Amino acid sequence: MAQKMLKFVTVEQRMPTKRSTAERAADFQEIYDRFSTSQAAEQAARCSQCGVPYCQIHCPLNNNIPDWLKLTAEGRLEEAYELASATNTLPEVCGRICPQDRLCEGNCVIERNFDSVTIGAVERYITDTAWDQGWIKPFTPKRELAASIGIIGAGPGGLAAAERLRRRGYEVHVYDRYDRIGGLLIYGIPGFKLEKEVVQRRAKQYVDSGVIFHLNFEVGRDATLQELRDRHDAVLIATGVYKPRDVAVPGAGLDNVVPALDYLIAANRVGLGDTVAAFTSGQLNAADRHVVVIGGGDTAMDCVRTAVRQGAKSVKCLYRRDRDNMPGSMREVKNAEEEGVEFIWLSAPQAFVGADGDGVGAVKAVLAQRMRLGSPDASGRRSPEAVKDSTFRIEADLVIKALGFDPEDLPTLFNAPELEVTRWGTVKVDHKTAMTNLDGVFAVGDIVRGASLVVWAIRDGRDAAAAIDKYLAARPARDARPRKRKVLVAAS
Numbered sequence: 001m002a003q004k005m006l007k008f009v010t011v012e013q014r015m016p017t018k019r020s021t022a023e024r025a026a027d028f029q030e031i032y033d034r035f036s037t038s039q040a041a042e043q044a045a046r047c048s049q050c051g052v053p054y055c056q057i058h059c060p061l062n063n064n065i066p067d068w069l070k071l072t073a074e075g076r077l078e079e080a081y082e083l084a085s086a087t088n089t090l091p092e093v094c095g096r097i098c099p100q101d102r103l104c105e106g107n108c109v110i111e112r113n114f115d116s117v118t119i120g121a122v123e124r125y126i127t128d129t130a131w132d133q134g135w136i137k138p139f140t141p142k143r144e145l146a147a148s149i150g151i152i153g154a155g156p157g158g159l160a161a162a163e164r165l166r167r168r169g170y171e172v173h174v175y176d177r178y179d180r181i182g183g184l185l186i187y188g189i190p191g192f193k194l195e196k197e198v199v200q201r202r203a204k205q206y207v208d209s210g211v212i213f214h215l216n217f218e219v220g221r222d223a224t225l226q227e228l229r230d231r232h233d234a235v236l237i238a239t240g241v242y243k244p245r246d247v248a249v250p251g252a253g254l255d256n257v258v259p260a261l262d263y264l265i266a267a268n269r270v271g272l273g274d275t276v277a278a279f280t281s282g283q284l285n286a287a288d289r290h291v292v293v294i295g296g297g298d299t300a301m302d303c304v305r306t307a308v309r310q311g312a313k314s315v316k317c318l319y320r321r322d323r324d325n326m327p328g329s330m331r332e333v334k335n336a337e338e339e340g341v342e343f344i345w346l347s348a349p350q351a352f353v354g355a356d357g358d359g360v361g362a363v364k365a366v367l368a369q370r371m372r373l374g375s376p377d378a379s380g381r382r383s384p385e386a387v388k389d390s391t392f393r394i395e396a397d398l399v400i401k402a403l404g405f406d407p408e409d410l411p412t413l414f415n416a417p418e419l420e421v422t423r424w425g426t427v428k429v430d431h432k433t434a435m436t437n438l439d440g441v442f443a444v445g446d447i448v449r450g451a452s453l454v455v456w457a458i459r460d461g462r463d464a465a466a467a468i469d470k471y472l473a474a475r476p477a478r479d480a481r482p483r484k485r486k487v488l489v490a491a492s
């Protein structure tokens with residue numbers, strides 16, 4: 001039934017129902033149920049249809065939120081989907097995993113006294129409905145263009161660009177070193193935030209649309225950047241950031257002190273039905289373990305909650321700042337606490353202690369020290385300082401290091417020393433065109449921004465596709481090749 005808008009005064013904010021913690025701990029399914037049609041319409045109708053919608057301004061994709069909320073309230077869901085997908089290539093993903101409390105919903109003007117409109121949950125509802133109803137079709141173009149584009153990386157940044165360019169009619173090839181499409185959506189982010197079928201049905205849509213994927217293909221091993229440049233009319237680098245930051249304390253090399261992404265990839269692979277030796281052997285499995293996760297970002301939250309589901313005996317999160325100064329989403333911290341995770345704030349590891357003496361064998365404990373927050377650093381965040389004589393011991397037989405990621409050394413890896421990078425190792429681009437210092441080579445997502453968010457990678461991919469289209473259209477006719485269209489194949 002169509003709803004009148006501006007209902008925030010009379011209708012309370014309601015999120016979709018959360019499953020009980022006992023039920024959640026027993027599987028890797030998403031924790032929120034879906035809105036019913038009437039709930040979605042009622043929640044969408046809380047929007048006050050602002051003349052200057054701050055939600056839209058603070059959405060990295062500038063989604064036309066007020067209009068699709070109104071269409072949802074009126075029951076015009078197919079039109080709502082058309083509008084939502086006009087700016088967002090993966091609306092069902094963003095609706096699930098954007099940190100809405102820091103983006104659209106955190107800036108909704110009715111938030112202060114009445115709680116914001118549940119924008120993310122409505123976006124998810126609209127798009128899941130579109131899938132159920134069969135409104136989402138392959139995006140095969142009406143006309144094929146002669147030019148070919150090579151994209152390195154099948155994560156959200158590469159996929160967003162692939163969709164836009166294929167729609168336009170280009171031949172699009174996506175190269176990825178993994179065996180599945182999705183980047184961190186498939187192997188980083190756990191199923192309880194984003195079920196894998198959601199990523200896989202999108203991946204199928206891309207394949208059905210004629211995007212050509214070369215999986216198990218690692219640029220650097222199977223081809224150089226130059227070979228891709230020879231093969232394609234433009235190349236887009238969307239490789240993400242994967243080099244884990246380490247913790248430089250004694251015992252960091254002990255057995256069962258593991259990097260977060262190794263742990264999460266193993267868990268995701270097992271969930272997808274793969275056999276993972278390091279999981280089967282127990283090395284990357286939290287079952288029956290006392291687990292300590294070090295870090296306070298989204299990756300740390302995903303690790304602690306994965307450990308709960310694997311049947312850990314206890315799960316603790318050690319973070320050197322306090323709750324108000326952690327980078328992870330507050331919603332995720334709350335979910336983790338509900339699921340039984342213990343947060344040890346203002347604490348940092350001093351050493352890992354092994355069973356067979358200090359630096360040998362498997363880890364048995366973490367020695368940690370208390371911290372306090374000092375004056376703000378260059379980024380404005382208060383720096384943690386160690387409290388003297390405050391060492392304490394935590395029993396642990398699995399320690400997961402979730403301290404963030406840096407870029408790999410792409411110029412060396414790609415055998416392209418001429419590719420310019422910043423002093424942090426991210427790829428340098430002209431921010432108006434997304435082009436690197438190499439003609440016809442563009443870059444997007446985490447490899448440009450450093451570890452960021454899915455929604456920013458999509459935004460970059462969308463903008464880079466427009467820039468690539470413009471670049472190719474502006475090329476002098478003599479440069480539009482038949483090139484050496486050498487077929488590139490993975491070595492393994």
Ligand code: FAD
Pocket residue numbers: 097098099152153154155156157158175176177178182183184185188189193217218219220238239240241264298299302444445446447451452453454455457
């Ligand atoms: P990626 O998703 O990393 O994709 C890069 C792809 O490039 C990968 O598939 C990789 O295999 C491929 N590749 C790399 N090198 C090569 C090579 N040499 N040759 C071929 N292929 C290559 N963001 C959110 O918004 N919400 C969240 O809840 C959230 N949770 C997260 C949880 C975890 C554990 C992590 C690690 C990140 C999380 N993020 C989250 C961040 C988000 O996943 C990233 O910002 C986003 O995926 C970046 O997209 P991308 O396309 O730039 O890179």
Ligand code: SF4
Pocket residue numbers: 058059060061062063065088094095098100103104105119120123455
């Ligand atoms: Fe909000 Fe993210 Fe959707 Fe934008 S894409 S409306 S920030 S959930």
Ligand code: SF4
Pocket residue numbers: 046047048049050053054055056065066107108109110117119
């Ligand atoms: Fe609606 Fe809130 Fe956006 Fe205003 S800021 S248009 S009330 S969702």
